[in-house]
Amino acid sequence: MKHLLLLAIALLCGCVEAPPPALSGAPGVPAGWGNEGFLRADRPRAFSFPEDHGPHDGYRSEWWYLTGNLRDRSGRRFGYQFTAFRIALLPQPTPQRGSAWSASHIWMAHLALTDVAGERHHHDERFAREALGLAGAQAEPLRVWVEDWQLSQSAFERPWQLRAASDRFTIELQLAPAHPPRLQGEAGLSRKGRDPGNASYYYSITRLASAGRVRIGDDEFLVDGDSWLDREWSTSALDPDQAGWDWFSLQLDDGSDLMFYRLRDRGGNASPQSAGNLFLADGRRIALRREDVTLTPRRWWRSDDGRSYPVAWTLTLNGPARRFEIEALMDAQLMALSVRYWEGAIEVREAGDRVGHGYLEMTGY
């Protein structure tokens, strides 16, 4: 889970002021915006691909979330993030009214590039209505686009392509899934709140072999590395008393991948719905409950706006006893956009040795 940046809708177009402590209000549902008529993620469902790579219009929100660690030939390290959020305005298509501008969905996309050697974190965003071809998504062949940013596939089982350019930086990658989609939660149903309807459908492709280039200003770098795709759709997820979350994705050198999110309540305590999965190299899955993982912040970084984010952690698995030291590749990886959150590339060490990399997202600080 993670990326419950749902309330982005309220922040779209600056129509509402950003809540002062980022997202600390009631994340999820914008006030007054009923869920009536929308489908709910309240029971397990059968997943089917490639259809489920495409949009699920009956649910209120949905995202395609790519993160990854890249290196150029000289070993220069980059982290990147691309997210496309679909937010439905209505459960059914907006009544036809003789205008190609009429829209039932709006889209928000975030793009970021961490340049470790350059000590810069570039980020940008896009908003568009799903009308006139400005933004949208389709399953076959996969195409998700928000204006000139696009994630696409020429045909099923072909590599995915990401092309997105901002004023200052460009990301162009070929992404080849290393394995079929992996279902998170209980067979893809990921509970986020006590209320049975507060859940989402959630699957991941935890490794996509990635190659391509990134451009920063006039400098171009040929890069390769690993990406992680998260797909999630829901209508309502968080409980009102949930204040934020810490989401970890670790890609370990031994071939295993770990995802864990900790939902924090207003008191800063992990809520019982905090959960994750450890996918072993042989494909076996070990479900992680709140009690299975201990998270301890080790170092805090203070952003310009005065908020502090823990950028170094110790993640301890209590079952298969392992202790990961997690450290941001760069402290300043704040997404200072309409929705402010910290999202960045991390390095994973165990007993002093580098054992993998990954991504970390933190909200509600």
Add this chain to the structure above:
Amino acid sequence: MVSLLHRSGRRHLLRHRWQSALAILGITLGVAVVLAVELANQSARRAFALSLEQIEGRVSHRLVGVGGTLDENFYRQLRRADGLREIAPVIEGEVVLHGERFKLLGLDPLAERPLRSLLPKLDSLQLRTLMTTPDTVLLPYASAARLAIGTNDRIELEIAGERRSVTVAGIAGDSGTAVPDGLLLADIASAQTLLRMPGVISRIELRLNDDDVRKLAARLPAGMRLERAGRRDSTSRALSDAFQTNLSAMSLLALLVGAFLIYNAMTVSVLQRRAQFGTLRLLGVTRGELFRLLLGETLLIGAFGSVLGLLLGWLLAQGLVTLVARTINDLFFSLRVSSLMVQPLDLFRGGLLGILTTLAATLLPALEAARSEPIVVSRRSELETRAHRAVPWLALAGIVSLLAGGAMLVLFRDGLLAGFVALFLLIIGYSLCVPGGVLLITRALQPLTERFGGIGTRLAVRGISASLSRTGLAVAALTLAVATTLAMGTMISSFRTTVSDWLEQTLQGDLYLSLPERANAAAAAQLISDLHRLQGVRELSMGRSRPLELATGQVRLLALQTASRSHRGFTFKGHTLASLWPRFHAGELLLVSEPYAYREHLQAGDSMTLPTPAGPVEFLVGGVFHDYGTNPGLLVMAMSSYRHHWRDQRISTLGIFLHSGQPWEPTISAIRRLTASFGEGASLAANGEIRARSLALFDRTFTVTRVLRLLVVLIAFVGILSAFMAMQLERSREYATLRATGLTPGELLRLVVVQSALLGLLAGVLALPLGWLMGETLIEVINLRSFGWTLQSLLPLPLLGEALLLALSASLLAALYPALRLSRLPPAAAMREE
């Protein structure tokens, strides 16, 4: 000593409180009018600037189609292929709400943020409603409050003649944030549907750097133009500015009248105290002290009058601002001024203007007083001799000023400012000649009154030239005041007559049918052939009118297929090309409206390039026609030529010529049946109806000028009253002497009344040439330079009569009180008065 001096000054002001009060009233009214106009103008400008700021925001450029609209797909292309980010689509149209003109802006809320913050902080539900519920709008706080409309109310809009019902999804802004009044905001999809603009948008607004501009300009498809923001409506804004400059100038005229009156009042007040000043000088008061006393007194009057003027002006402005805004709204662009925007600086300037005017007007009298010799009684006769000696010099200065004014008009053929400077030179010049005129006329009258008049009349006439130091001035002030009202009246009535004649001339058809913009060509063609078959219809003319974006701003293009009588609808200014109409119909010629031709310095024989969908095409200007419509420019071409170049077969209006001598009603009902399928957007109006409506609009837009004129009349009246009353009171002693030497109260009464009437009449008569001159200048120079209109100038008799009546009634009323007082007072008491 100084305190004694001040006490004497205070005593004087108090003893002559009528006089003081009237002087204060003069200043008050003058300052009030100037300030009111200034506040109204500034408020209108600020409201406009504010709304522009809000609407333009950080927009640096606009992409417009030469035909008035753009293909909406081009927007996607810019977003997706060119990756331009700070751009937003806009659909704009005019709608009528509660009888007021509103601008409907269709926006994409998601594209707005980088460019501006017009859209308020909506909650997400409102945003969703706006984007997904058809026919929903946001109303600015100011408009909502003014029209008592709330969220979720349904309101009726009139759009291109059709009634549409829309829902208010929310209120934009609050009392603190200024989303401009007069605006309706909607999601672009709603606006497109409401305005019936499928597939197109009005423009794309962009924030571009120089590099982007070059790149974009290089690859712009034909039929599109990239222009800098703020260029749009620049013509309308220039016209509106000219209108406001005119108002300011008229308000200054009011102040000038006021200044003259103060000058008069202060001169009289100095004259009254000659003896006292002589005494004071004997007691050792220096000239400087005397000068300062007078200035101090004036300052007091000026300050007091100015403060009152500020208050009154502020009150007046409340009403005036509505009128000014309404005129701008009717004529130039959508503008709503919800409240007076007063800045301390305006008030300061208004106050300062009043005080400075008062001081300037007092300078001469104060110097006069300072010249007082230390003797008990300075001789009055000496003063009059001096006044008489000054007359030729004043006249000479006046003639020089008149010539300078005339020369300016000839030398500077352009420029509004030069026009106004010339106007003021003419006014001052003429006023300086007035004392000479008074002298000449009374001298000419003297032999007549000596022979036919009684003692009172004879004394009255002789008294005028004998006390020229006061009468000359009073008459000059009166002349100016009366002339100003006459000139403004002349201008307004000339304007109205011109427009009315023009309407009669232009509207040659008996009925006019306008079709909605969405009416397609085939339906229109069918309608035309059906109309031709109707019994009562003799002939049809057809027009297609559309906006055209030129480099110089937006104009209207009218394509005409004329009927045999239509040609009479055009009257041309200057020469036209030979065989104008045959060549016009052959598609060679373009006819250009006068305001546009004046602004762009075009005349018959010049060529003009128009952007057509197929690229620029050059046309020859066949003639410049008079046009008093509200357009900043109207270009007329033959329908065949338009259809050829624009590939547009649609029709906007039909002029229907009926057979004479047959009843209209059956034909009208038949036409209505034929047009029923076009819906509400098709409207049929008889020639007379359109004329009446147009004139009603004209009258509405001239309300503010009329109000201003009434204010000037008021000031003139008060001024005359004060000047004459002061003059007569000042002569109390003289009259008392006459009474003592045997003049009966009745004779004295007659003397005073006859003299006043004579002076009033004199001023009235002298005002006629000046009024005419000012009127001509306003019409031929100021209006032409402001708006590019040639008006027929008329000097209607009723206005002349009104001018004389004003002068006479005010002067007679002014004589009443002094005359009664004097005739009742025993001579001995009156003689003691001074």
